[in-house]
Amino acid sequence: MTDLATRSDNPVLLPVAPAAPLPLRRPRPARLRDGDVAAVLAATAFLTTATWARHGGVDQLLAGGNETWTSIARLSGLLASVAGLLGLVLVARARTLERRYGLDHLLVWHRYLGGTMAVALAVHVGAGFAAWLTPDQGVLSTVADLTGRVPYMAPATVGALLVAVVTVSSLRSIRRRLSYETWYFVHLTAYLGLALAFAHELYLGTDLRDDTVARALFVAAHVVVLGALVWGRWGRLVAAALHPLRVTDVTPLVPGTVSLTLGGPNLARIEADAGQFALLRPLRRRLWWQAHPYSLAAAPTSAGLRFTVKDRGDASGALTRLPVGTRVVVEGPYGTLTPEVFDEGRALLVAGGVGVAPVRALLEWLPTTARPVVLLRARSADELVHLEELRVLAAQRGGAVHALVGRTVSLGVDPFDPAVLRRAVPDLAGRTAVVYGPESLLHAAHRGLRDAGMPTEHIHCERPWW
Amino acid sequence: MPAEPASLARRVAPALVLTGASVGLLQLLDRPVTVETGSDELSLPVPGAGTGVAGTTSPTTSATTGATTPSTATPSTTVPATPTACTGTTVTGSSVSTRWGAVQVAATVTDDGTVCDLEALRYPNGDSRSSSISQRAIPLLEQRALADGLDFDAVSGATYTSEAYRDSLQSILDG
Numbered sequence: 001m002t003d004l005a006t007r008s009d010n011p012v013l014l015p016v017a018p019a020a021p022l023p024l025r026r027p028r029p030a031r032l033r034d035g036d037v038a039a040v041l042a043a044t045a046f047l048t049t050a051t052w053a054r055h056g057g058v059d060q061l062l063a064g065g066n067e068t069w070t071s072i073a074r075l076s077g078l079l080a081s082v083a084g085l086l087g088l089v090l091v092a093r094a095r096t097l098e099r100r101y102g103l104d105h106l107l108v109w110h111r112y113l114g115g116t117m118a119v120a121l122a123v124h125v126g127a128g129f130a131a132w133l134t135p136d137q138g139v140l141s142t143v144a145d146l147t148g149r150v151p152y153m154a155p156a157t158v159g160a161l162l163v164a165v166v167t168v169s170s171l172r173s174i175r176r177r178l179s180y181e182t183w184y185f186v187h188l189t190a191y192l193g194l195a196l197a198f199a200h201e202l203y204l205g206t207d208l209r210d211d212t213v214a215r216a217l218f219v220a221a222h223v224v225v226l227g228a229l230v231w232g233r234w235g236r237l238v239a240a241a242l243h244p245l246r247v248t249d250v251t252p253l254v255p256g257t258v259s260l261t262l263g264g265p266n267l268a269r270i271e272a273d274a275g276q277f278a279l280l281r282p283l284r285r286r287l288w289w290q291a292h293p294y295s296l297a298a299a300p301t302s303a304g305l306r307f308t309v310k311d312r313g314d315a316s317g318a319l320t321r322l323p324v325g326t327r328v329v330v331e332g333p334y335g336t337l338t339p340e341v342f343d344e345g346r347a348l349l350v351a352g353g354v355g356v357a358p359v360r361a362l363l364e365w366l367p368t369t370a371r372p373v374v375l376l377r378a379r380s381a382d383e384l385v386h387l388e389e390l391r392v393l394a395a396q397r398g399g400a401v402h403a404l405v406g407r408t409v410s411l412g413v414d415p416f417d418p419a420v421l422r423r424a425v426p427d428l429a430g431r432t433a434v435v436y437g438p439e440s441l442l443h444a445a446h447r448g449l450r451d452a453g454m455p456t457e458h459i460h461c462e463r464p465w466w
Numbered sequence: 467m468p469a470e471p472a473s474l475a476r477r478v479a480p481a482l483v484l485t486g487a488s489v490g491l492l493q494l495l496d497r498p499v500t501v502e503t504g505s506d507e508l509s510l511p512v513p514g515a516g517t518g519v520a521g522t523t524s525p526t527t528s529a530t531t532g533a534t535t536p537s538t539a540t541p542s543t544t545v546p547a548t549p550t551a552c553t554g555t556t557v558t559g560s561s562v563s564t565r566w567g568a569v570q571v572a573a574t575v576t577d578d579g580t581v582c583d584l585e586a587l588r589y590p591n592g593d594s595r596s597s598s599i600s601q602r603a604i605p606l607l608e609q610r611a612l613a614d615g616l617d618f619d620a621v622s623g624a625t626y627t628s629e630a631y632r633d634s635l636q637s638i639l640d641g
Contacts, residue, residue, distance in 0.1 A: 132595055141594040147495050149593030150566070154496035158488045165484060179472065185481035192485060196492070204565055289474045315472075 021303035023365075027271040027333075029340070030099035037100075041086075048082050049075070051207045051214045069131035073124055074207055080120035081201055081218075084194055087113035088225050093232035093334075102336035104463045111170070118167040125160060156200035162193030179314075181290055198222070237331060243269055244283060244327040248304050250320070253385045256311045258320045259297065262328055263304035272300035274361040275341075275434070276333035280307070280319070283327040287318055291331060295436075297357035297386070299364035305330070308357040308385060337434050337462050339365045347372040347399075348425060348433040348454075350445050353383050355436025358462075360386045362434065363393040372399035373425050377415055377441060381405050416448030429453040435461045552582035557641070559634035566590035569630035573638045584608045584635070590627060599624050607631045 052075045060071035090097070090110040097106060133142045147157040168174055169186045178186075201218070202208050208215045249261035262280075272278070279291040292315060298306035311317040322328075339362060347370040351359040359374060366372050372394050378384050384403060391401045402424050404415045413420065422428055433454060435445045442461045449459050554576040561570040567590030574583035586604045590596035603624035610618035616636060620628035 134595065134598070136598060137594055145593035145595050150596075151592065154492055157495060158492045161491070162484070162488055179477060181472070181477035182480055185478045186484060189481055189484050189488070192488065196488075209565060286473060290477075 021301035024267070024300045024302065025271045026273045026338075027099060030096060030336075032096045032100040044082060044086065047217070048078050051211065052078055055207050055211065057207075066131050066134070069127045073127035073131050074205060076120045076124040076127060077201065077205060078207060080117050080124055081194075081197075083113050083117040083120060085221055085225050087117060088229060091233075092225070092228040093236065094228060098334055099336065102462065103332075103334040114167065114170065118163065121160060121163055150204070152200035152203050155196040159193040159196030162189050162196070166190040166193065237329070240331050241281075241283075241329045244329045245270075245305065247282075247322050247324050247326045247328060250322060250324060253308065254382060256320070257382075257385050258309050260307045260309050260319065260322070261304040262307070262330065267302065267304060270300070270305065270330065270333070272296065272305065272333040273338040273340075274299040274365040275337040275339065275358050276300075276335035277358070278305065278307075278333040279331035281329040281331070282319065282322055283329060284318070284322070287315060290315055291329070292316065292319070293334075295335075295354075295358035296333060296361045298361050300333070300361075305333075306361075308354075310354070310385075335462065337362070337436075337460055341434060341460055342366065342370055342432045344369055346370055346427065346431045348428065348431040348449075349374045350377075350433060350435040350437070350441075350449075351375070352377040352437025352441035352445075353379070355441075356384060356386050356390070358436050359434075360390055360393065363390060363397070366397055368397045370397055370399070372397055373431070374399065374401040375415070375421075375424065376401065376403040377437065378403070378405050379407055414444075414448075416444040418448055418452035421448050421452040429455075432458045433460065435459065436463075439463070552576070554582065557638050558587065560637040561588060562630040562633045562637075564590060564626040564630045566596045566626060567592050569627055569634055571631060571634040571638065573635065575638075581612065581638075584611055586631070600627060603627050604631075611635055 052071075055074075057071050057075060060067045060074075062068070063071075087110050090106045090113065093103070101109075129142060129146060132146055133139065146153050148154040166187055166189060169178065169183055175183055202215065208218055243266040244264075245262040245266055246264035247260065248263040249259070251259045251261075253259055274296060277293050277295040279293050281288060281291040294307040294309065296305060297308040309316060309319045311320045335358075337358070344367065347362075347366055349359045349362060349372055351374070356376060356378075359376075363372055363374070374390055374394055376384060376387070376390070384405065387401070387403060394401050404413075425431065428449070429452075431454070433445075433449055435442055435449075437445070442463070446456075446459055446461055450456055552574055554574050557573050557575055559571045559573065561568045563569075568588045569586065569590070570588040572585045572587050573581045574585075576582050586600075586608070589600040589604050591600050603621040604627075606621045607618070607624075607628060610621075611631070616632060616639065618632070620632075
């Protein structure tokens with residue numbers, strides 16, 4: 001347990017508070033409420049099911065035989081396209097959604113909706129096949145009908161295959177083997193898939209072909225979502241690219257890890273808060289086409305946006321070697337785990353590995369009332385690049401830093417065991433926790449804190465941004 | 467030696483290959499099989515008749531059949547033998563599209579203005595399911611329309627074809 005000892009009385013090793021830079025403007029809080037989202041979801045589900053029911057879906061479902069399959073195919077088809085649309089809304093970077101839920105949570109829901117769409121699509125294809133199949137018609141002939149002979153079905157078939165490829169490429173086991181960019185570009189072909197399927201939805205589906213109102217709503221929903229996507233993904237990117245920041249400082253922290261500071265005149269356009277992350281896109285050969293998320297490693301001020309970049313043997317390596325003056329397009333910052341989360345109360349900050357950077361930024365802007373306790377988990381001391389700074393920042397606010405270094409198996413202690421947590425942070429139940437770290441750490445920490453008596457609404461978890 | 471970041475070309479290649487394969491597959495699957503694209507003359511695939519092999523479903527346009535009356539070898543399987551007594555002007559109705567293909571009816575109208583024969587010039591047959599439905603429905607529709615006029619009962623399982631058939635016939639009677 002010696003590693004968990006409090007050492008807030010360590011000497012100050014690094015100057016932490018810079019001269020007098022002014023904080024950047026903070027993003028407006030979200031006005032969206034959970035109820036609004038629930039209402040939209042309920043209305044969507046109701047309209048979808050009602051469209052199906054209004055056109056005899058229930059009677060058809062109970063009619064038996066091919067009619068039943070047709071009914072199932074209709075409903076699953078509608079659900080698949082609605083799930084697809086909602087999934088696209090989540091990745092349109094709608095500001096109000098992002099401010100309320102955070103990009104990483106939206107991506108998690110996008111993943112769920114994508115999975116839902118894939119399942120609904122599989123049901124749709126299967127039921128459609130069963131509905132079309134008749135005793136006097138062979139299986140091959142049915143397949144030939146539904147993959148090409150019936151109008152609009154050839155593009156729909158190709159569209160479904162594309163969605164299947166995208167789904168498979170997103171399965172965790174496959175996704176791990178692909179580079180992020182390869183996976184991303186394959187993922188983009190989902191748009192082509194949805195577009196190819198669109199005509200058969202309009203002209204073959206009983207629900208949309210014969211109902212002007214349903215059809216108009218369906219088309220309008222697609223137009224709105226497409227507009228939101230074009231603006232949120234391309235419009236904002238173009239706007240950011242027209243006003244790039246510049247690299248103002250690159251300071252090595254430990255071998256292979258640098259502190260990267262971005263600034264310049266366009267900094268004034270940025271609204272940012274501690275605890276957020278931004279997508280960085282250096283305008284350099286071989287780097288301009290890819291953006292990578294990095295957490296702010298310091299509270300955002302007129303001195304610049306500071307990031308901690310570790311060379312992980314991919315594009316991040318090039319990022320550690322950017323010359324001063326390089327233009328960098330900054331999207332965001334995004335993220336909802338800002339100092340407001342603590343609501344002036346006492347804070348518990350848990351970080352694993354690369355999660356140290358946002359914790360450092362948050363600490364800077366925490367008031368002394370927060371009396372922050374920081375729990376750090378790292379496999380090796382190299383990962384704790386900001387340890388001394390964290391100790392100073394925590395000490396200034398009447399808090400402490402506990403670091404546990406080493407692999408869990410060799411340590412022989414579960415750092416997130418409720419008893420261990422309670423011993424390290426006796427007033428745990430009265431605090432609000434923010435957890436940054438890899439998924440396994442998020443789960444372990446969430447479970448441990450909950451079992452140690454912290455109310456779950458006071459536990460906030462976020463995936464780390466390196 | 468620090469590794470160079472991967473090039474855009476390398477990362478985007480799988481997606482481009484996938485897109486190309488999709489376009490290719492689309493070309494392969496999207497065969498022009500609906501009769502709607504045929505000429506106004508006659509584009510009935512003739513099941514079992516000489517020109518087309520049943521199953522290939524390529525539209526057989528009888529370019530050699532000239533003149534105004536579209537009367538190629540009427541497949542006996544589809545249309546009952548024309549009564550010899552029925553003579554008159556052949557009037558072609560408008561082509562009515564349905565989701566499974568177009569329906570177009572031609573009527574033989576006698577001098578006193580009664581319809582004594584009907585013939586479907588087009589009917590859904592782009593896919594095998596539609597073909598088999600039309601094989602069953604078209605003769606029934608002809609019988610029912612000749613017996614009951616426009617008020618004939620729709621053939622069950624062929625609702626779209628029945629409605630389109632009625633509309634096409636209506637266009638003839640509206641003349």
